[in-house]
Amino acid sequence: MSVDVLNETDFAVDELELLDCARYVMDQMRVHAEADLCITLVDEAAMETLHVQWMDLPGPTDVMSFPMDELRPGIDGEEPTEGNLGDVVLCPTVAARQAREAGHAPIEEMLLLTTHGILHLLGYDHAEPDEEREMFELQRQLLLTFLATRNRPTS
Template sequence: MNLTIDLHDETTTLTPEQEKLMTDLITTAVNFEKLDGEIELSVTLVDEARIQEINKEYRGKDTPTDVISFALNDEMEDEIQLVGEGIPNALGDIIVSVAHIKRQADEYGHSFDRELGFLTVHGFLHLLGYDHMTEADEQAMFSRQEEILSEYGLTR
């Protein structure tokens, strides 16, 4: 497996250790999900105003949110999936609001790093098709998140 993570901190607030935490967690999640081959994804950390713009433009919701994922492997009807030797599996993009990390860490009574990890894994699972539109889907997704975070050693 060859994993490429394009990480951009537009807020310039994360430490090198926190950036490493994100890449290590994604690597753990990729291994946990048993993905192989060439895998690519991007993660961008933004401020609250920027995530609100993105949420409004792409989801029609004029409100800030904590994380948004844009999966590239979601084929629409009649779309052809590009697979083959030498073609990387481009999973998509994860956008995370740093302001939400801080606020939610305080609200839930855990560390900034725990919330950063939680949102990173949450966004990653969305790229793989996990969702929380129904109670059953939410339970499956959140259970998987906790398994990955525990595997990494990032518990509450």
């Protein structure tokens, strides 16, 4: 699978860690091996522009997802569909603030947001309580298993 991480900010981010997380999530969700994903890190001004344009909401947000080919998780016995999964856009400064408030490292927040964004690209949502429980439990499981299996410490 092809995953690109583009850091358009001055914020220092372990791009390889984001790449590894994205590949892990896509693999666990049985996304086609030839699927494409782009993760772009933007500053607060750029994120605010996207947030207003696409969600009609003020201010920057932490993550936005832009699906392309509406790929869905692979199902046992069926070949997953090849295509472009889409784009996940992260705002590292918003993520860093959230990480401070939650008491963990900024990279851990960005890994969570990467996982969250990919799940949105795969059709998961959290608008309704049942959807939220399903998505957030899956997000938690994916992130915890990724963190447990990786080789690098967070910082």
